[in-house]
Amino acid sequence: MDNITLFHGAGGSITYRFIKDHILPLLNPYLKFDVSLIDLDDAGIYNDIVFSTDSYTVKPLFFNGGDIGRLSIAGTVNDISVIGGKPIALSLSLIIEEGFMIDELDKILRSIEYTCKEAEVDIITGDTKVVEKGLLDKLIINTSGIGIRHPLLDANIRYLNRGSRWLVDSNLREGDKIIISGTIADHGMAILSSREGYEFSTSIKSDVMPLNKLIDRILEVGGVASINDPTRGGVANLLNEWSEKSGVGIIIYEEKIPINESVKAAASFLGLDPLEIGNEGKICLAVMDEKANEILDAIREYGFKDAEIIGEVTDQFKAVAMKTIVGGTRIIPKPIGDPVPRIC
Amino acid sequence: MDNITLFHGAGGSITYRFIKDHILPLLNPYLKFDVSLIDLDDAGIYNDIVFSTDSYTVKPLFFNGGDIGRLSIAGTVNDISVIGGKPIALSLSLIIEEGFMIDELDKILRSIEYTCKEAEVDIITGDTKVVEKGLLDKLIINTSGIGIRHPLLDANIRYLNRGSRWLVDSNLREGDKIIISGTIADHGMAILSSREGYEFSTSIKSDVMPLNKLIDRILEVGGVASINDPTRGGVANLLNEWSEKSGVGIIIYEEKIPINESVKAAASFLGLDPLEIGNEGKICLAVMDEKANEILDAIREYGFKDAEIIGEVTDQFKAVAMKTIVGGTRIIPKPIGDPVPRIC
Numbered sequence: 001m002d003n004i005t006l007f008h009g010a011g012g013s014i015t016y017r018f019i020k021d022h023i024l025p026l027l028n029p030y031l032k033f034d035v036s037l038i039d040l041d042d043a044g045i046y047n048d049i050v051f052s053t054d055s056y057t058v059k060p061l062f063f064n065g066g067d068i069g070r071l072s073i074a075g076t077v078n079d080i081s082v083i084g085g086k087p088i089a090l091s092l093s094l095i096i097e098e099g100f101m102i103d104e105l106d107k108i109l110r111s112i113e114y115t116c117k118e119a120e121v122d123i124i125t126g127d128t129k130v131v132e133k134g135l136l137d138k139l140i141i142n143t144s145g146i147g148i149r150h151p152l153l154d155a156n157i158r159y160l161n162r163g164s165r166w167l168v169d170s171n172l173r174e175g176d177k178i179i180i181s182g183t184i185a186d187h188g189m190a191i192l193s194s195r196e197g198y199e200f201s202t203s204i205k206s207d208v209m210p211l212n213k214l215i216d217r218i219l220e221v222g223g224v225a226s227i228n229d230p231t232r233g234g235v236a237n238l239l240n241e242w243s244e245k246s247g248v249g250i251i252i253y254e255e256k257i258p259i260n261e262s263v264k265a266a267a268s269f270l271g272l273d274p275l276e277i278g279n280e281g282k283i284c285l286a287v288m289d290e291k292a293n294e295i296l297d298a299i300r301e302y303g304f305k306d307a308e309i310i311g312e313v314t315d316q317f318k319a320v321a322m323k324t325i326v327g328g329t330r331i332i333p334k335p336i337g338d339p340v341p342r343i344c
Numbered sequence: 345m346d347n348i349t350l351f352h353g354a355g356g357s358i359t360y361r362f363i364k365d366h367i368l369p370l371l372n373p374y375l376k377f378d379v380s381l382i383d384l385d386d387a388g389i390y391n392d393i394v395f396s397t398d399s400y401t402v403k404p405l406f407f408n409g410g411d412i413g414r415l416s417i418a419g420t421v422n423d424i425s426v427i428g429g430k431p432i433a434l435s436l437s438l439i440i441e442e443g444f445m446i447d448e449l450d451k452i453l454r455s456i457e458y459t460c461k462e463a464e465v466d467i468i469t470g471d472t473k474v475v476e477k478g479l480l481d482k483l484i485i486n487t488s489g490i491g492i493r494h495p496l497l498d499a500n501i502r503y504l505n506r507g508s509r510w511l512v513d514s515n516l517r518e519g520d521k522i523i524i525s526g527t528i529a530d531h532g533m534a535i536l537s538s539r540e541g542y543e544f545s546t547s548i549k550s551d552v553m554p555l556n557k558l559i560d561r562i563l564e565v566g567g568v569a570s571i572n573d574p575t576r577g578g579v580a581n582l583l584n585e586w587s588e589k590s591g592v593g594i595i596i597y598e599e600k601i602p603i604n605e606s607v608k609a610a611a612s613f614l615g616l617d618p619l620e621i622g623n624e625g626k627i628c629l630a631v632m633d634e635k636a637n638e639i640l641d642a643i644r645e646y647g648f649k650d651a652e653i654i655g656e657v658t659d660q661f662k663a664v665a666m667k668t669i670v671g672g673t674r675i676i677p678k679p680i681g682d683p684v685p686r687i688c
Contacts, residue, residue, distance in 0.1 A: 002445060002446055002447070003442075003443050003444065003445060003446065004440045004441070004442060004443060004444040004445075004446060004449070004474055005442060005443075005474070006442055006474050006476065007474075008440070008472065008474050009440065009472050009473045009474030009475075010474070015472060018472070019470075019472060022446065022449065022450060022453060023436075023453060023470065023472075033433065033466070033468050035468075036466070036468045037436075037466075037467055037468050037469060037470055043469055044433060044435070044468025044469035045468070046432055046433045046468060046490065047492075049393055049490060051433060051435060051468060051469055051488075051490055052435070052469055053435035053436075053437045053469055053470065053471050053486065053488055054437065054471045055437040055438075055439050055471055055473050055484075055486055057439060057473045057475050088390055089377065089388060089390045089395060091388070091395060091396070091397035091488050092367075092381075092397075093397045093398065093399040093486055093488075094399075095399050095401060095484060096348045096352070096353065097348070098347075098348060098349060098350055099347050099348060099349075100347065100348040101346060101347060101348075102346055102347065102348060102366065103346070105348070105366065106366060109366060109367060122377070122380070122381075123381055124377050124379075124380045124381050124388025124389070124390060124395060125380075125381060125387055125388035125395055125396055125397055126363075126367065126381055126397065127397050127398045127399055128352065128353050128359060128362070128363060128367075129353040129399050129401045129686075130348055130349070130350050130351075130352050130353030130354070130685075131353075131401050131481060131686070132350065132481075132685070132686075135480070135481040136479070136480060136481065137475060137476075137479040137480065140399075140439060140484065142397065142399055142437055142486040142488075144395075144397055144435050144437075144486075144488035146390065146393060146395055146490060148391075341474075341476070342473075342475070342476075
């Protein structure tokens, strides 16, 4: 393949292969870090400093339930949090198309301010660039962030006792339960419904939100093997990454997967699989069996009433499978990419 | 002003006012950091971790003397280094236009690899996004980075004894000498000479390079008040920021300012002031008088033979002034922005 396609940035197997083939061999990290680029996890870790980056190219900039500002803070806060970091400080880099309305930008900046306060993080450094009219699609934001090792992580890791000092993707073991914190596919479907020609439902709202405070509460319970946020490529992509990196099988139960009726209907109408659609305010957890119910209760009590135990980890096979409502079992393959481009 | 213009991203007084008016009031950092967004310095600092970000929108991607890959590593490494950080780990976020040639991307990634090795830093986390053809100008790269407090900084700061623990822009005092590490305006003029319709000279090469190793050597000598890299808006912008933030005047001597003849001729032909043109491989230093010659010698011995003491700090006035070769003195105002757009 000679040219970059939209799938190279869609977060699925094509993105994964592209990064493996073109970026990792050239950069050749020396592995002196706890977690590095080579781990393809949500963040890198140097000396207990968790470091993460994301550029946000979401289209449209304002959508039902959020905007690029809220997304750019929540996304990076969540990437730092899910691996076991407590997010502290963010950078904000604005790349703006010439002619962009300053009023619109101020709205986005206010959303950034609000979301920073909600997550209790500060922006401490930044950059502003402007590109000539016609050479950029309005606005791109990069936020990077640093976090410290979460104060509750040591106790969790000791109790877990599986080698890694962090909540990495390779931590899953047979018998673990898989939990999801709420309904799936809301963000991707909200983005799609906000696009021109797709205004099929105004009842679908993005779930975009920072989840570090919820993760604080979960780590108080303990017994967490791994946390991850099912963004590009959705739950299907995340579970396959867990399965590959941990060398285990994962079985989930369709009837247990929380999904809003309107999202389900819209996805079905468009022929999209909600398991492959991105979320921006949900986490999946792999937790020790003995702690699963206590963690589920903690998440629900925190306000995420749709949280469910959706499956478990098995050594019987090395793939992701789903028991369907109609009675069969089907393999959930790794998506080649998120079916909705530019959701984040 | 209702719309974003190219000057909002050109790094001069318009960028400065825009950030002051629109970004700082909304974000309202709580000042619990050593150096924060409100300081408008090259990096923010949390708990002795130096953190910096830059998005690179340079045009063209390949230019005489470098490319966007080398630029994106050198720029962020230098931003961490000049404030007193030792750069350790970088993030790499690629935003690619659909249809971009993978061969070209590989060339840029090899340049990134080479520059990382030169600077002895590692990329430990990343992100890849693709935007539809026609909605992005080929490629934008964001690199953010973290560094530790430079091991030699404590001794330097103790000797300096001026309050701040870092090499911030507000550290200058009367009597300090101003040093520049080499010829000015090479990068901006090389970018311009690489643009369509401007191929006026192939002898002009960008100076883009990581300077952290040079700064290691300078801190061995000690007596450094502040270091900064004269990027967008050039030496004129940097000296004005020092003057404003330190509340001092700066006088420089035109005859002392190193500049390549071809750069001088091209700038003159185009009516551009080389003092306002961006550099990507130079540092300006404000140093204690008693250490100035020793530092100058160290820089020259390191290989930067064009380094010069170009001026000094004074309490006689609060502005930047230049004694010209023809005999007069003229004020060097803060540029409204770099005269060459998209140099970085």
